[in-house]
Amino acid sequence: MPPEATLSIGELAASAGTTVKTVRFYSDRGLLPEAPRSGGGHRRYGPGAAARLRTIRALRSLGVSVPEIGRVLDRADGGDGADGPVEGDGGDVLAAVVARRLDDLGTELAALRWREAALRALRDGAPERLAERLELIGAVSVPPSTSALAHYWRRVLPVRLSTRLRRSVTDAAVPQPPADPTPDQVLAFARLHALATAATDHCLVSHRPVTAVHPDLLYDGLHEAHRLVEAALRTGRDPGPGEALDCYVAAHARAADTRDSPAFRRVLTVRLAAADHPVMARYWQLAGELTPGPTLGGADAWLREALTASTTAA
Structure with a gap:
């Protein structure tokens, strides 16, 4: 490449609106390939170096790291270190880098x-x-x-x-x-x-839910009961009888290898009251301040109130 077709480090810096120090930094890290040096040993750059430098600076302004910029440019060059902006396969790498940077930025924000x-x-x-x-x-x-x-x-x-x-x-x-x-x-x-x-x-987790012979049966049934009671919680309906309560009691009965009956409901009411624990109550109170909708604790409290009301009325 004839000398007149190349740029000095000062000319390249001026064309991109940056400093000689910045150009030297990117050159030393292999991001700006140099043309053969002048007879006096001064750095020279090809005509595509200005566009390449603008690409580098744009990516750096968006917080893309120097190593990632190097990977984008290497892919665009096809590994041959040619001058020029990002083209070809480099665009795919750039898209992936931008996506990662967006994810990182979301975490930072x-x-x-x-x-x-x-x-x-x-x-x-x-x-x-x-x-x-x-x-x-x-x-x-x-x-x-x-x-x-x-x-x-x-x-x-x-x-x-x-x-x-x-x-x-x-x-x-x-x-x-x-x-x-x-x-x-x-x-x-x-x-x-x-x-x-x-x-x-401090091993204060002695407040496990009521022990069940078949825990999967219990928790599958509780999930369905909590789902049924969500509408009541969202509308502010007072705890009372209905499908959700029946599903709740049936889940406890199946898990204990028995059946729903007035006697079982009275026993279950006492067992659930005995299982109350201040740590769990506090947990659901705090969780409610962070959750926009009903919590599991809120749903379970509604169902237990409904159960207590039903057994008291009976």
Whole structure:
């Protein structure tokens, strides 16, 4: 390539509106292939280098890493290190890089929204509670993870419950952190995380649901009963008799190898009341602050109230 067809490092920097230092940085990392040097040993670049440099700078402005930019350009070059912008197969690699960057950015934005709400919770709280709130919030990763809550439920659920139902119950019982939380929701999640962690660490998970001979029969039936009662919860209907309650009692009866009867309902009412535990009650209270719709705990409480009312009336 004749010298007059190439650009000096200063000319290349000026054509792209950047500095000689920036051009040298990308050259040293192999992103800007050089033409044969001048007789004085100065760097020279081909005519496509300006477009290539603009591509590099555009990707860097979007937060794409230098190694990923290198992979995009290598694929576009076909591995021959030619000058020029991204073309051909490089476009496919670029699309994948952009998709990954969007995913990363979503995570970063979620973390920023969580931090903002957490800082507001600290700022707006009573000064004497600042240290307590800071300790609670500081124990939660950013963005927040639900692994401690899932571990809590793995300890709470019956040992012989099938993997399918264990996963299904855990998915339904573990509230997801809001994408754009309020300060109160940050505190609710932090308190829920602390509750689950303490209950697991100190073996306070003795509050398992009523022991069942056939746990899968129980939890399959409970799932159906909770689904039936969702409409009542959404409309604010008071607990009472109906299909949902019958399904709920039948699930407990099948799991205990017996049948639904007035006598069984009286026994079940007493057993469920004895199984109440303040840790679980607190769990569902906090989960309700994070869940837009009815929780499993809310559905179960509605059904137990309906059961108590039915046995009292009888």
